[in-house]
Amino acid sequence: EPEVTQTPSHQVTQMGQEVILRCVPISNHLYFYWYRQILGQKVEFLVSFYNNEISEKSEIFDDQFSVERPDGSNFTLKIRSTKLEDSAMYFCASRILFLGGTEAFFGQGTRLTVV
Amino acid sequence: GQQLNQSPQSMFIQEGEDVSMNCTSSSIFNTWLWYKQDPGEGPVLLIALYKAGELTSNGRLTAQFGITRKDSFLNISASIPSDVGIYFCAGRGAMNNNAGNMLTFGGGTRLMVKP
Numbered sequence: 001e002p003e004v005t006q007t008p009s010h011q012v013t014q015m016g017q018e019v020i021l022r023c024v025p026i027s028n029h030l031y032f033y034w035y036r037q038i039l040g041q042k043v044e045f046l047v048s049f050y051n052n053e054i055s056e057k058s059e060i061f062d063d064q065f066s067v068e069r070p071d072g073s074n075f076t077l078k079i080r081s082t083k084l085e086d087s088a089m090y091f092c093a094s095r096i097l098f099l100g101g102t103e104a105f106f107g108q109g110t111r112l113t114v115v
Numbered sequence: 116g117q118q119l120n121q122s123p124q125s126m127f128i129q130e131g132e133d134v135s136m137n138c139t140s141s142s143i144f145n146t147w148l149w150y151k152q153d154p155g156e157g158p159v160l161l162i163a164l165y166k167a168g169e170l171t172s173n174g175r176l177t178a179q180f181g182i183t184r185k186d187s188f189l190n191i192s193a194s195i196p197s198d199v200g201i202y203f204c205a206g207r208g209a210m211n212n213n214a215g216n217m218l219t220f221g222g223g224t225r226l227m228v229k230p
Binding site for chain 1: 148155156157158159160163203205216217218219220221222223
């Protein structure tokens with residue numbers, strides 16, 4: 001069964017450093033998402049991406065965050081200068097179509113720890 | 116922003132018992148989804164609901180989209196040990212008419228099953 005894959009599974013970084021989280025969405029999917037989950041809390045929407053541009057973003061997704069689809073297969077989330085409160089599980093998701101009856105598949109997540 | 120209130124926060128039940136959890140919101144949602152999350156994994160879709168009043172089953176799981184479009188419940192019948200995990204409701208709001216269609220997640224219900 002096709003799946004969304006994320007790398008690395010765990011990233012530890014020093015405060016102030018830049019990190020790039022990588023995702024390979026399911027190959028024929030058109031809509032891509034990043035969500036995050038702070039430990040023990042609910043999943044929160046960060047950003048959605050379609051047709052090579054951001055289509056929606058939340059208040060969390062400030063100037064420190066950016067997304068890119070550099071090569072037609074990868075979908076990346078960059079955090080320019082990490083803060084302690086950026087520590088969370090980051091989930092990538094992809095969706096084939098924007099239609100009722102088709103929902104996004106989530107990856108297994110990248111655990112980001114900022115120290 | 117839109118908020119989903121999910122209850123109960125946790126449940127500890129005996130194997131074989133039925134389980135019920137629900138989500139409510141002050142906002143209308145066009146879509147209600149129920150996910151399960153195992154430790155260290157991403158959310159996995161269990162049931163998707165697209166019409167007010169819709170009642171849908173997936174094996175031992177049954178979920179309903181409330182008539183008011185502001186609530187949904189998930190029932191699990193005859194629970195088994197592998198039902199252990201965190202269950203999240205998620206809604207897609209009526210006002211999100213763009214291609215992104217972010218999901219708003221509830222706080223989760225942690226289910227523990229005693230064999």
